[in-house]
Amino acid sequence: MFDQTSFAIEAHHLAKTFSTQAGIIRLFNDLSLTIRQGESVAIIGQSGAGKSTLLSLLAGLDTPSSGSVKLSGIDLNQLNDTARAAWRAAHLSFIFQSFHLLPELTALENVRLPLDIRGDKQAEQLAARLLEQVGLASRQTHYPAQLSGGEQQRVAIARAFVTQPAILFADEPTGNLDADTGENIITQLFELNAQQTTTLVLITHDSALAARCDRQFRLEQGILNEGLLS
Amino acid sequence: MMTKLALRQLKTQWRRPDGRALLMSIFLMTCLITLLNLTGERLQKSLVTRSAEMMGADLVLNSGRPLSPEWTARIKQSGLTTTQVTQFSSMVEAGDELLLTSIRAVDEPYPLQGKIVTSPAQNRETSPSQNKKTTEPSAALPSAGTVWAEATVLERLKIKRGDSLQIGYSTFTIERILISSPDRGTGFRSFNPQIIMRSQDLAATRVLAPGSRVQYRVLFSGPTKQVTETEQAFRPLLKSWQRLYAAKSDQPTSRNAMDNAAQYLKLSALFALLLGSFSIYLSLRRFSADQHRRTALLMSLGLSRKQLFQLFSAQLLAGWLLAAIPGTLLGLGLHHVVMWKLGTLLPQPLPPVGTLSLLSSPLLAGAILMIAGLATLLPLGNTSVLSLIRNDTNQAKSDKRLYWLTPLLVFLLIALFVDSITLALLLSISLLLCGWVAGLCVQFLIHTLNQSLKTKIRLFPLLTLRIRQQRQWHRLQGGVLTLLLTLMTVLFFARQDMLAQWQGQLPADTPNQFVINIQPWEKQSVTQWLADKGIPSTLYPMIRGRIESLNGQAIATAFTPEQRQHNALNRELNLTWGDQIPTHNTLIEGQWSNEDRAISIEKSMAEELSLTLGDELGFRVGSDLFSGKITSIRGVEWASFRPNFYVIFSPGVIDQLPATYITSFKINTQQKGASAELLQAFPTLTLIDIEQVLLQAQDLINKLSDSASLILLLTLLSGLVLVITTLQQDLAQRRFEVALLRTLGASANQTRSLDLLEYLLMGLSCGVMACVMSESLLFIIYKSLLKLDPQFHLLLWITLPLLATLLFTLTGLLTRKALTLPASYRLLKSSNS
Ligand SMILES: Nc1ncnc2c1ncn2[C@@H]1O[C@H](COP(=O)(O)OP(=O)(O)O)[C@@H](O)[C@H]1O
Numbered sequence A: 001m002f003d004q005t006s007f008a009i010e011a012h013h014l015a016k017t018f019s020t021q022a023g024i025i026r027l028f029n030d031l032s033l034t035i036r037q038g039e040s041v042a043i044i045g046q047s048g049a050g051k052s053t054l055l056s057l058l059a060g061l062d063t064p065s066s067g068s069v070k071l072s073g074i075d076l077n078q079l080n081d082t083a084r085a086a087w088r089a090a091h092l093s094f095i096f097q098s099f100h101l102l103p104e105l106t107a108l109e110n111v112r113l114p115l116d117i118r119g120d121k122q123a124e125q126l127a128a129r130l131l132e133q134v135g136l137a138s139r140q141t142h143y144p145a146q147l148s149g150g151e152q153q154r155v156a157i158a159r160a161f162v163t164q165p166a167i168l169f170a171d172e173p174t175g176n177l178d179a180d181t182g183e184n185i186i187t188q189l190f191e192l193n194a195q196q197t198t199t200l201v202l203i204t205h206d207s208a209l210a211a212r213c214d215r216q217f218r219l220e221q222g223i224l225n226e227g228l229l230s
Numbered sequence B: 001m002m003t004k005l006a007l008r009q010l011k012t013q014w015r016r017p018d019g020r021a022l023l024m025s026i027f028l029m030t031c032l033i034t035l036l037n038l039t040g041e042r043l044q045k046s047l048v049t050r051s052a053e054m055m056g057a058d059l060v061l062n063s064g065r066p067l068s069p070e071w072t073a074r075i076k077q078s079g080l081t082t083t084q085v086t087q088f089s090s091m092v093e094a095g096d097e098l099l100l101t102s103i104r105a106v107d108e109p110y111p112l113q114g115k116i117v118t119s120p121a122q123n124r125e126t127s128p129s130q131n132k133k134t135t136e137p138s139a140a141l142p143s144a145g146t147v148w149a150e151a152t153v154l155e156r157l158k159i160k161r162g163d164s165l166q167i168g169y170s171t172f173t174i175e176r177i178l179i180s181s182p183d184r185g186t187g188f189r190s191f192n193p194q195i196i197m198r199s200q201d202l203a204a205t206r207v208l209a210p211g212s213r214v215q216y217r218v219l220f221s222g223p224t225k226q227v228t229e230t231e232q233a234f235r236p237l238l239k240s241w242q243r244l245y246a247a248k249s250d251q252p253t254s255r256n257a258m259d260n261a262a263q264y265l266k267l268s269a270l271f272a273l274l275l276g277s278f279s280i281y282l283s284l285r286r287f288s289a290d291q292h293r294r295t296a297l298l299m300s301l302g303l304s305r306k307q308l309f310q311l312f313s314a315q316l317l318a319g320w321l322l323a324a325i326p327g328t329l330l331g332l333g334l335h336h337v338v339m340w341k342l343g344t345l346l347p348q349p350l351p352p353v354g355t356l357s358l359l360s361s362p363l364l365a366g367a368i369l370m371i372a373g374l375a376t377l378l379p380l381g382n383t384s385v386l387s388l389i390r391n392d393t394n395q396a397k398s399d400k401r402l403y404w405l406t407p408l409l410v411f412l413l414i415a416l417f418v419d420s421i422t423l424a425l426l427l428s429i430s431l432l433l434c435g436w437v438a439g440l441c442v443q444f445l446i447h448t449l450n451q452s453l454k455t456k457i458r459l460f461p462l463l464t465l466r467i468r469q470q471r472q473w474h475r476l477q478g479g480v481l482t483l484l485l486t487l488m489t490v491l492f493f494a495r496q497d498m499l500a501q502w503q504g505q506l507p508a509d510t511p512n513q514f515v516i517n518i519q520p521w522e523k524q525s526v527t528q529w530l531a532d533k534g535i536p537s538t539l540y541p542m543i544r545g546r547i548e549s550l551n552g553q554a555i556a557t558a559f560t561p562e563q564r565q566h567n568a569l570n571r572e573l574n575l576t577w578g579d580q581i582p583t584h585n586t587l588i589e590g591q592w593s594n595e596d597r598a599i600s601i602e603k604s605m606a607e608e609l610s611l612t613l614g615d616e617l618g619f620r621v622g623s624d625l626f627s628g629k630i631t632s633i634r635g636v637e638w639a640s641f642r643p644n645f646y647v648i649f650s651p652g653v654i655d656q657l658p659a660t661y662i663t664s665f666k667i668n669t670q671q672k673g674a675s676a677e678l679l680q681a682f683p684t685l686t687l688i689d690i691e692q693v694l695l696q697a698q699d700l701i702n703k704l705s706d707s708a709s710l711i712l713l714l715t716l717l718s719g720l721v722l723v724i725t726t727l728q729q730d731l732a733q734r735r736f737e738v739a740l741l742r743t744l745g746a747s748a749n750q751t752r753s754l755d756l757l758e759y760l761l762m763g764l765s766c767g768v769m770a771c772v773m774s775e776s777l778l779f780i781i782y783k784s785l786l787k788l789d790p791q792f793h794l795l796l797w798i799t800l801p802l803l804a805t806l807l808f809t810l811t812g813l814l815t816r817k818a819l820t821l822p823a824s825y826r827l828l829k830s831s832n833s
């Protein structure tokens, strides 16, 4: 599909600064990272280290102060607003710390929503299959309020995979869950990831979870170090 | 499925309080505007702009005097179809019952446009050849010796169709009941119960005599071009007692009561529109703040901006349909109720409801909704998925230009609707200004009240915090609520006091019967008749004349343009003569003089026309010219129900001119039949029962103010919706604060007391402020408009603060939701509400 490059993400010399009333916050100065297609990568770091900011740069949601990001060989910052949004919609998915399901839709409807937005005819079957894969086949018609936190996040995972994205960004997907549930969720995440050979960027502060990824990076004082231990 | 999402989203969102407030404001707005718009338009159409169907002709010549031979010739030359109508007020009588009616004596063909509807219907439609055979003339007009009368006439005289009634010296049978007819005449003539008779029967009644108030009309009809030519030819020839009205083209030359009513409706419409737009804007703002996260999510799932636009438009459209259609229908229903209430006051038939004006209010509401809606919702398209990652609640960056454009566009729409930019601007600014001042005062009152609680309640520090936090909303809520309460109060008390003082002011010996049209040859016998009955009265001669000059100068040069607008210079005055000032007048300046050519004039006329003692006024009565020198100025109690005159001559100047006599007297309940007897003895007198007139006026005031109250009540409701909307604006923040207090140890009771205290202070302050504003407004209105003695309304000061407090507390408590302790923790933990 993207034969120009085997890299899903190429980030070169990224810098990000925020100017606030208190002065200029320099999160990182010169940060480079390449991720191959199908690879799973974990980024760990303390709260406030800049993980989420990095993720938003990698996903093209935010523009770096300097440096460049290419996704599947395409520099999103060179595209106009509409084209960028369209590309993102076609190739990226997100999983958030708070699950962000629509309360008025059932589990199944939540999962099929991205397909419906695209006008996919097979939305129903695809969504049902994914819901089955995350173990919620019997909860199709339940509303988010009737599901536990873990179940809600599983619905969100199914929703993220249903569009068969090239790259999946997950920002602390277990942050709002207890350890056991989180463990479960991650297992399902990796299963689906292996099946679909999705490129996965997982942000977490839990090194046990990070260990299950192909590669791990630590973000400390604006520097990205590979490996789990410092 | 996208439509399903849209529908689901709609369902949940319209269940939210801000969704409901939005629906409610659209509903109330369309309802009110429909009511006001339709009512205003039909009032205007039926009373101000004349259509050929209502005038009964394409062109009407109105004359206060019989036509001169020249005019008769001119009318003949015009080549148009013409007919003549004589209209006059007269007493009619049946048994012991008397009624003042407006009688039209007409000739065939009549009317020239539109048609008379009677019960049973006339058989004009059946072929005329049939009618020719019968001795009866065509049934298009009453047969000789019969009249057609409106149902009110029959009701008031307690008779049925086929019975007879007495007009002057003649007796007529009521042939048909008049349901509606064009050509009712102008002014108060058109309000009196109507009777139509044949002009050939008029002379025998002998009700018309020199000095009677009669309107002679000529109706014209024909091809448009010819009508226009005739109109242009006639206009320059008109005498001061003549008026020419052309169908449709005629705009009112002076503002009358109904025009004021239309103005009042416009003002109400403007107020309702401002309130409605404001609530719509605020509830949409609150709504869009909550849509932030949802939009970001949908866009992260691949929703394009175009789809987002469609989604929002569909939602707004659905909301509009849901609220505007019932609103319009209810408005239409209320309009019919109002028209039905005003029914007898308006000339029938009423013009039909215009489809365009029926559609205009829902369209207007739709346009305001779309402008405000897209302006607040579209910036949501700028939200980024980032906000979901950061979990922040930052508002989408809204375009500053949109922020200013929205009110501007809404204002332009409103101006377009009210049909005047200046009026819209003036009213908007004054309303906003009054509201702003009221809001500031309310905020200050809340602050002071709170300070007075300092040592008395434990919640004081929290309450102070709350009041500081909410001060901008308090200002807004206070301004709106105070204005609305003030308007309602003013309307209520103005009506109450007007009616009460009217009746209360009259001394016990105030006359309750007024008699006009007493002919000179009847003077002696009428005086004698009254004396025999033991009824005290004085007969005054009355001569109709115009002021022509001041100190030898013509009116055009002697008076300023404003003064020339004065009634006394624009119509025939009632002049009288005597050898002293009437006892019910008071001498203010100078001395009554019996010298030749001395006159006494009324005070307000003297002031407004800057007349002083020694000035010489020139008069014309018919072709006679004469003058009088002002030797005294009198104060006149116009509402005393006694014959009153602007000008009284000393004896010897106008004694010889043709006069009729006029008098008023009081008959008490035992003498009830006396007025009927008087009319039997002198059938051509016109007798006016003042109590009946007063009752009619009271009826008029009641009906008008009932309709006004209905409109104000609906406006108050829109105001309450606005207050609810503002209460919801910071609901999230309020809930957060309550949650925090709860987890910090405050009991559910305490947080509730805090809210309650806030609402109490707010309601009380609004109530007090509304009292102050109403009393000042009432004072001004009484002093300058109604000329009543201003009074202090104790009732107002008790009820209004109570009512406002109740209203606000109830509204506040209804929108408030209690938070349990676990819910508080959850709210704080997720921190993303
Ligand atoms: N838009 C912004 N403006 C100013 N400071 C920001 C902005 N976004 C993030 N930051 C700051 O950057 C730092 C890193 O934030 P973030 O990337 O969310 O960290 P993490 O996800 O590792 O906890 C924080 O100190 C945060 O305050």
Ligand SMILES: [Mg+2]
Residues within 6 Å of the ligand: A051, A052, A053, A171
């Ligand atoms: Mg983070």
